[in-house]
Amino acid sequence: MKPLDNKRPGRAVDQLESWGRYPRVPARLFRPERMRDFHAGEGPSLARGLGRSYGDAALLTDGDVVLSERLDRCLEFNPEAGVLRAEAGLSLDALIRAFVPQGWFVPVTPGTAFCTLGGCVAANVHGKNHHRDGSFRQGVTSLEMLSADGSVRDLTPADGDDFEFAFGGMGLTGMIREVELQLRPITTSMMMVKHSVAGNLPELMAQMDDEARDDHYSVAWVDLLARGERAGRGVLMTGHHAEINELPMRYAAHPETLLTDRPGRARPFPFEAPTWLLSPGNLRLFNSMYHKWQGRKGTFFTPLRTFFHPLDAIRNWNRMYGKPGFVQYQFVVPFESGREAVTEAISRLNAAQASSFLAVLKRMGASDGGPLSFPMPGYTLALDIPLREGVIDLLNNLDALVADHGGRVYLAKDSALRPDTFRRMYPDWERFVNHKRQVDPDGRWQSDLARRLELV
Amino acid sequence: MTPLALETKGSVLVVGATSPIARAAAAEFARQGYAVILAARDKDELDRIAADLRIRSRVEVTLLPYDADLKGSGTRLAEIALELEPPLAGAVWVVGDLGDQERAQEDVTHAKAIVRRNFTGAIDVFTPIANAFEARGAGFLIAVGSVAGDRGRAKNYVYGAAKAALHAFMSGMRQRLDRKGVRVRVVKPGFVDTAMTFAMGPLPLLASPDKVGQAVARAATGKKDEIYTPGPWRWIMLIIRHLPERVFKKTNI
Numbered sequence: 001m002k003p004l005d006n007k008r009p010g011r012a013v014d015q016l017e018s019w020g021r022y023p024r025v026p027a028r029l030f031r032p033e034r035m036r037d038f039h040a041g042e043g044p045s046l047a048r049g050l051g052r053s054y055g056d057a058a059l060l061t062d063g064d065v066v067l068s069e070r071l072d073r074c075l076e077f078n079p080e081a082g083v084l085r086a087e088a089g090l091s092l093d094a095l096i097r098a099f100v101p102q103g104w105f106v107p108v109t110p111g112t113a114f115c116t117l118g119g120c121v122a123a124n125v126h127g128k129n130h131h132r133d134g135s136f137r138q139g140v141t142s143l144e145m146l147s148a149d150g151s152v153r154d155l156t157p158a159d160g161d162d163f164e165f166a167f168g169g170m171g172l173t174g175m176i177r178e179v180e181l182q183l184r185p186i187t188t189s190m191m192m193v194k195h196s197v198a199g200n201l202p203e204l205m206a207q208m209d210d211e212a213r214d215d216h217y218s219v220a221w222v223d224l225l226a227r228g229e230r231a232g233r234g235v236l237m238t239g240h241h242a243e244i245n246e247l248p249m250r251y252a253a254h255p256e257t258l259l260t261d262r263p264g265r266a267r268p269f270p271f272e273a274p275t276w277l278l279s280p281g282n283l284r285l286f287n288s289m290y291h292k293w294q295g296r297k298g299t300f301f302t303p304l305r306t307f308f309h310p311l312d313a314i315r316n317w318n319r320m321y322g323k324p325g326f327v328q329y330q331f332v333v334p335f336e337s338g339r340e341a342v343t344e345a346i347s348r349l350n351a352a353q354a355s356s357f358l359a360v361l362k363r364m365g366a367s368d369g370g371p372l373s374f375p376m377p378g379y380t381l382a383l384d385i386p387l388r389e390g391v392i393d394l395l396n397n398l399d400a401l402v403a404d405h406g407g408r409v410y411l412a413k414d415s416a417l418r419p420d421t422f423r424r425m426y427p428d429w430e431r432f433v434n435h436k437r438q439v440d441p442d443g444r445w446q447s448d449l450a451r452r453l454e455l456v
Numbered sequence: 457m458t459p460l461a462l463e464t465k466g467s468v469l470v471v472g473a474t475s476p477i478a479r480a481a482a483a484e485f486a487r488q489g490y491a492v493i494l495a496a497r498d499k500d501e502l503d504r505i506a507a508d509l510r511i512r513s514r515v516e517v518t519l520l521p522y523d524a525d526l527k528g529s530g531t532r533l534a535e536i537a538l539e540l541e542p543p544l545a546g547a548v549w550v551v552g553d554l555g556d557q558e559r560a561q562e563d564v565t566h567a568k569a570i571v572r573r574n575f576t577g578a579i580d581v582f583t584p585i586a587n588a589f590e591a592r593g594a595g596f597l598i599a600v601g602s603v604a605g606d607r608g609r610a611k612n613y614v615y616g617a618a619k620a621a622l623h624a625f626m627s628g629m630r631q632r633l634d635r636k637g638v639r640v641r642v643v644k645p646g647f648v649d650t651a652m653t654f655a656m657g658p659l660p661l662l663a664s665p666d667k668v669g670q671a672v673a674r675a676a677t678g679k680k681d682e683i684y685t686p687g688p689w690r691w692i693m694l695i696i697r698h699l700p701e702r703v704f705k706k707t708n709i
Contacts, residue, residue, distance in 0.1 A: 009655045010654075010655060011654055011655050011656075011657055029654075031651070031654050032651075033475075033476060033650065033651050034474070034498065034500075034501050035500065035501070035504065036500065070476065073504045073505060073507065073508035074507065074508045074511040074512055075504060075507045075508070075511075076507065076511075077511045084511075087504070098511070098512045
């Protein structure tokens, strides 16, 4: 029934923030519970999933932000083929919960499961299997999109740019209503993982490039604080979905537990941390211990959730960086200049004492999706930087370095890039802007990111 | 899609099935092994929710139309639901509409619509089902009421009055039917995080619709006749109910 009181005013908030908690902007929030109410507001509008992008990609100052989280229904599922059609607000967390027991996993997952299908398309997210399987785009067979003119279109790869530009389109080409996804078959919910230690960056990269060591999933943790000969030391973590016959007998003895999802109870980060907690001394100590501890593990079995989404076990871990918030900086540089660029970036970060203990290095495979899609062949490095004075200058300085090496930064994590540097990083930007003008001539879909990068 | 186990616990009729609370309740009933019958007016939403339940909960779902504003809709719904297989084990009334109190003060038609959607509609649906359950000597009836029905407040007394009537109706049926083996329950949520409250901004003791929906489904088997959810509302409402009228009328609670 239509509610008797049909004026749903939305909720005005002063400080809408995303995962990095910087920036914070005023906006009007809407949270439709029926698909027909999932549309633009009166003025500039933006669809937002679970707000797990870091910077301003899901923010719209003084605009209408439409939350998709209540539109999370699974609509069609073919249990033979593993093809799922669901509403854009479905989270990977809910998807994994429902489908792992049935023997299916998401084709690509970022480091958190608290993101929506719509958000995964908009940012064309990648995971630890990017070097083999590509980005989220590769798993998607069809999209339903609400265009700026109010029409609803079912899009497939045959629709060319209308389909492709949604991937990495940051929600600026239309509102994604439904996503059809090819799931990945699994026979167990365990991962077979191998950790190997590398004493410095060249060694780590060599291990990563070594095909004999490679596996379906691969990522490296890097100690950015180690200096001298140990600079860039790290642990390469590779793995694949364990097959039943790979598991030790103690697992096989209980076949009913082979496909289970144990997300565990997420523990909250208890307080907004004081800034001294992440002092360089403390971080160096942590990294030393972590390097030893992780390196010692060798080959082992671990549940899916622990392998893919370790930080999801701590709700609000973003509070660890205290009140000012933080930025996550992620860039990719082509293989040719990769070592040089990564080394230089690390040394600039160290010189600025922009401490970070979560630095992740990975090889990326082929590009796909639209012109603003992030992944491209090369090395990608991601790290957290607590927000302090001078951080934005440091980021702009790093942006220039990345652009000089023919690389780019990840827009879903960005909050500092300038339009001129952006254009150097994404040379096809003009195709995107032209497409946007064509499908959204009045600039209905906007975001603070789009405004900052002069895309609208 | 998924073959139903031969032994089912019967089916549960969820009226007002497109609300987030109803959706969570239906999923919980499915988890307990019931087939579900979903009734609502919004066909598109009903289809989406049914598809989701079939896929995620792997349950048999039947859809029926229901519109509290249409005369005879509730009686017809009850008749059809009673004839379906597997046999009806319980019925849940989740229909509710806060309406617009200020408008209801000017416009009697609006006030009556609020009463129909929160209370009189339930009479149409529950009466035939209650009689069938009485004859059979088994079954459960659950209504989602509200803490707003515990005391009339200036902010929403038409809604509150309708909910209070619903509570009294259920209480009377309970006294009549409990001895016949029919369980009659009322779940009284406080603030629930749905479209009804979203624009109000942060609210105290805000419950997720999933939690409330689970409480609704668990009320069928639980021992309590009246369930406040979240629990602390029982004590808050105890105090509010016992405030003397001469004090209460001067407050802005």
